[in-house]
Amino acid sequence: MVKLMNEILAFIDRWSGLIWESTIETFQMVSISLIISIIIGLPLGVLLVLSRPGKSLGNKYLSGFLNVIINIIRSVPFIILLFTLLPFTRFIVGTSMGVRGVIVPLVVFTAPYIARLMESALLEVDKGVIEAYEAMGIRTRDIIWHVMVREAKPSIILGITIAVIGLIGATAMAGLVGAGGLGDVAYRFGHLRYEPVVMYATIVILIIIIQVIQTLGNQIADRAKKD
Amino acid sequence: MIELRHLSKTFESKKKNEDVLALNDVSLHVKKGEIFGVIGYSGAGKSTLVRCVNYLERPTSGEVIIDGAELGEMSTEQLRQARQNIGMIFQGFNLLTTANVYDNIAIPLKLTGVSSSEIKKRVDKYLNIVGLADKKKVFPNQLSGGQKQRVAIARALSHEPEVLLSDEATSALDPETTDAILDLLLKINREFGITILLITHEMHVIQKICDQVAVMENGQVIEQGKVIDIYTQPKNKTTEKFVSSIFPSDIPDTIIDDLEKQGPIINLTFVGHSADQPALSMLSKQFDIQSNILSGNIVQLKDQPFGKLTAHIQGDKVETDKALAYLQEQGVKVSEVKRRG
Ligand SMILES: Nc1ncnc2c1ncn2[C@@H]1O[C@H](COP(=O)(O)OP(=O)(O)OP(=O)(O)O)[C@@H](O)[C@H]1O
Numbered sequence: 001m002v003k004l005m006n007e008i009l010a011f012i013d014r015w016s017g018l019i020w021e022s023t024i025e026t027f028q029m030v031s032i033s034l035i036i037s038i039i040i041g042l043p044l045g046v047l048l049v050l051s052r053p054g055k056s057l058g059n060k061y062l063s064g065f066l067n068v069i070i071n072i073i074r075s076v077p078f079i080i081l082l083f084t085l086l087p088f089t090r091f092i093v094g095t096s097m098g099v100r101g102v103i104v105p106l107v108v109f110t111a112p113y114i115a116r117l118m119e120s121a122l123l124e125v126d127k128g129v130i131e132a133y134e135a136m137g138i139r140t141r142d143i144i145w146h147v148m149v150r151e152a153k154p155s156i157i158l159g160i161t162i163a164v165i166g167l168i169g170a171t172a173m174a175g176l177v178g179a180g181g182l183g184d185v186a187y188r189f190g191h192l193r194y195e196p197v198v199m200y201a202t203i204v205i206l207i208i209i210i211q212v213i214q215t216l217g218n219q220i221a222d223r224a225k226k227d
Numbered sequence: 228m229i230e231l232r233h234l235s236k237t238f239e240s241k242k243k244n245e246d247v248l249a250l251n252d253v254s255l256h257v258k259k260g261e262i263f264g265v266i267g268y269s270g271a272g273k274s275t276l277v278r279c280v281n282y283l284e285r286p287t288s289g290e291v292i293i294d295g296a297e298l299g300e301m302s303t304e305q306l307r308q309a310r311q312n313i314g315m316i317f318q319g320f321n322l323l324t325t326a327n328v329y330d331n332i333a334i335p336l337k338l339t340g341v342s343s344s345e346i347k348k349r350v351d352k353y354l355n356i357v358g359l360a361d362k363k364k365v366f367p368n369q370l371s372g373g374q375k376q377r378v379a380i381a382r383a384l385s386h387e388p389e390v391l392l393s394d395e396a397t398s399a400l401d402p403e404t405t406d407a408i409l410d411l412l413l414k415i416n417r418e419f420g421i422t423i424l425l426i427t428h429e430m431h432v433i434q435k436i437c438d439q440v441a442v443m444e445n446g447q448v449i450e451q452g453k454v455i456d457i458y459t460q461p462k463n464k465t466t467e468k469f470v471s472s473i474f475p476s477d478i479p480d481t482i483i484d485d486l487e488k489q490g491p492i493i494n495l496t497f498v499g500h501s502a503d504q505p506a507l508s509m510l511s512k513q514f515d516i517q518s519n520i521l522s523g524n525i526v527q528l529k530d531q532p533f534g535k536l537t538a539h540i541q542g543d544k545v546e547t548d549k550a551l552a553y554l555q556e557q558g559v560k561v562s563e564v565k566r567r568g
């Protein structure tokens with residue numbers, strides 16, 4: 001018993017610094033790229049809806065162009081995107097290594113996804129309500145914000161929750177460009193250096209993080225249903 | 228107040244020759260303060276018609292003139308302003324699900340530039356009028372259909388429009404709730420003088436609150452006039468069908484054959500005062516005949532009763548003819564029922 005305790009203490013002593021550091025790295029990568037992706041993705045989603053033929057900005061070419069680009073990006077697996085984008089990343093942020101270097105591909109990977117989920121959340125909004133607001137003489141931009149986005153909020157939040165979980169998965173590959181993070185630790189120590197306990201520890205942490213995020217997402221979405 | 232001139236609307240379809248002519252040269256005139264009903268079967272073009280009145284649907288040709296101004300000539304901004312003077316309620320209520328009753332009325336007011344002190348006043352005022360003052364903090368999914376429609380009515384009224392459009396506002400409600408909502412519409416029409424244009428497929432709605440009615444079929448208005456005239460003298464087959472929907476008095480042909488041997492079967496139509504006179508019972512006393520009521524009903528139109536009886540008159544030809552002439556003198560409309568087959 002005492003022996004086991006000692007072993008656990010020794011494990012924590014030896015690895016906690018590394019695991020803590022990589023948890024922070026994961027958080028950094030996820031939060032920064034999430035924020036940028038939302039800033040790009042949400043308006044893009046609105047544009048996807050408005051540019052549909054028959055909608056207020058109805059434009060076949062714009063809508064066709066956006067759809068093709070988003071579909072192309074969304075068909076490339078993240079690991080390939082990461083390498084394909086290397087020159088572009090270097091051009092944008094000056095480096096393709098480290099946390100900074102991985103933000104660009106993470107955003108390119110996530111923003112179109114958020115745009116799509118925004119699009120489908122907005123399309124789900126009851127047409128009748130939108131029509132009622134048009135009939136009251138309310139401006140299109142106000143309808144977008146105060147009716148469409150508002151009514152879609154619960155499903156947008158659930159969608160973003162899923163996007164975050166996807167992002168965490170993608171950051172596992174960030175180690176390949178030296179950005180670190182939990183996934184990288186699990187891979188390097190668990191697989192390359194055969195320290196399975198380290199791998200299991202990181203997996204447990206990942207599971208906990210994802211549980212927390214999903215629960216939080218569900219709760220916020222519930223609250224958004226009536227506010 | 229509302230004038231529609233030669234409105235037509237074609238919905239273009241991808242396939243060239245399958246365009247739908249939803250409105251075909253419709254002209255209507257709704258006077259200020261009137262409740263005007265449009266009735267028709269599904270697909271007749273009723274929704275398309277009301278949606279053209281506030282340009283939710285742009286007519287292919289024709290003019291929509293509200294309070295003297297033609298909507299088709301307006302800029303987007305002018306149209307927006309004009310719409311604030313035209314309230315609309317719908318079959319599906321169309322409330323925000325993420326906002327409570329108070330906000331459902333307050334948000335559109337805020338977005339049309341009403342000051343916040345005025346917003347508070349108006350929300351209170353109109354929630355009182357629709358009888359939901361105690362539900363301010365409640366969300367729509369906790370309300371019954373009738374209550375949701377009341378919120379929608381309060382939302383429409385809060386912009387203090389001169390015109391209210393209603394697209395089947397009671398069609399999703401049970402009969403009792405329907406009557407309560409119709410009473411509310413009648414009340415706001417009387418209290419605020421709001422002109423109401425409503426569409427429905429239920430004769431009951433027309434009969435209860437409308438002054439004027441238009442009957443639509445295949446995108447055209449096939450008959451229009453005062454409700455009482457349409458009831459007493461329907462000129463058109465479809466109109467007749469709507470009228471008889473509240474007087475279900477079909478008598479089987481075999482029974483007609485049987486009864487006709489002993490005397491005529493007649494429909495008696497009473498309007499206004501003659502509806503509450505015992506005309507039929509007088510007959511047997513004055514003439515040598517016997518009358519036997521087969522079916523009958525009296526309904527209350529908006530401002531006068533209207534009744535219809537189907538009766539069998541037994542007696543010899545001379546006496547029955549005299550009896551029928553007497554009825555007509557009393558202001559009762561008489562027509563003979565013939566077998567359909
Ligand atoms: N947006 C549209 N695109 C194409 N066709 C349409 C459109 N809206 C209506 N129509 C067609 O126009 C005709 C009239 O439709 P409308 O909705 O006005 O009928 P309605 O009298 O309101 O029927 P209901 O009682 O079922 O609501 C129908 O044939 C319908 O299919």
Ligand SMILES: [Mg+2]
Pocket residue numbers: 273274275395
């Ligand atoms: Mg309709």
